[in-house]
Amino acid sequence: MTDEKNPSAGEKNPGAGAKAYDAIKAMILDGRLKPSASYLEAELAEWIGVSRTPVREAGLRLEREGLVKVRPRRGLLILPVSAEDMTEIYQLLTALEPLAAELAAERGLSAEQAKAMDNATTRMERALAEDNLVAWAEGDDEFHALLVEAAGNKRLIEATARYRTQVHRARMATLSLRPRPEQSTVDHRVLLDCLLKGDAKGARDVHVAHRQAAGQMLTELLAQHRLDNL
Amino acid sequence: MTDEKNPSAGEKNPGAGAKAYDAIKAMILDGRLKPSASYLEAELAEWIGVSRTPVREAGLRLEREGLVKVRPRRGLLILPVSAEDMTEIYQLLTALEPLAAELAAERGLSAEQAKAMDNATTRMERALAEDNLVAWAEGDDEFHALLVEAAGNKRLIEATARYRTQVHRARMATLSLRPRPEQSTVDHRVLLDCLLKGDAKGARDVHVAHRQAAGQMLTELLAQHRLDNL
């Protein structure tokens, strides 16, 4: 027999719950579900092709992740990211990611990790030279993900991933408004050097400055452009 | 008319979902559900008096909170806290709570907050004098909760609450094994003074030392007593 043992659908291996979660999250992050708008469980279920049960599951999960609010009879409210959210999140990232840098430096990078981070940094440098801001942001995201992975603290990975997800839309919206991220790109290279040298204190200090600058720049940008709800 | 508008039950106001979550969480934290043991959704549902749906919801939530693991056909596995978990969590708390102390000092305490924190500190001092370790731990917990609330960062509140929940069982188990928490109690009083004076840097430094000492003491204690799974 072929490998299709189920007559219903073709590609639902990870389960309907994960499918609903991934679909809704993706729709929020790329803007197909608009901030401050509401969507009923039933309509989301129809769009995704599952029943209300996994949609409800996904809604509760996304609520605890800070992306939506489930309101009793009005569906899922897509939460916009406010200036206050940005402040909160950058305060946390400024505490958490320098810890990751410190731990990663103490622990040392594996050959694969070093290669991957160097790769991501190079992609950022190249993307910046080509003025490809989207590619730059992707490299930046990957670098930070690799950094916290290298720290080897699973809870730290989970927490930072959550907060980076929450600011994703604001970062994308401000990409073309912000000045070219020259210093930010250099910071990554410097940080990587510290990690390779095992300079924990240096890594921490560099990254504190990096995150503080990024947070301040973003919040100022949002205030300047009156972008209070993304 | 009286305030009972619903003829069905007497105390299910917060909903069955919350009831299941609270019940299971409480049973885990006080040990009625044993670490490394598994419990089927159906039996939990029966004990609690709800259907499987809210139990399943609670299970998923507790899984993302790090208290259980849902295993496909074997029910909810109650996760023990390992030495590695303690290390991870204290690394995070050592980064997060000093941030809270710093922010709270900058922001200043309201009269109620100051009173509540002083109250909690006094209770700890009194409990220590009376050798009532359980009361001491309760005061300690409340102090730390008040501290992060005073920082005014909602995500910080949520994150630290989660991690404190995860170490709860280990803290309780080691209460009677650890030396009398003299220094720890003094630390709280000193920290509170810094907060009242608005000394952000002092508050941060005191609390870093406080958390580092606590984390080191606990992990050493667990290693000493071979308590790898609580």
Added chain:
DNA sequence: AATGGAAATAACGTATGCATTGATGTGTAC
């Protein structure tokens, strides 16, 4: 015309039913 109330509607929260799938136990063959 405006306001208040009651009925209808619609959405969620919970319960239940069903099918899929891993675990378990038994029987047979080597």
Added chain:
DNA sequence: GTACACATCAATGCATACGTTATTTCCATT
């Protein structure tokens, strides 16, 4: 006696059905 395969069983994951409740609309009354 052991090992492998097949059949039975049980528990989950998902779908669906039901009851509760907020919201909305419509009508009557002022």
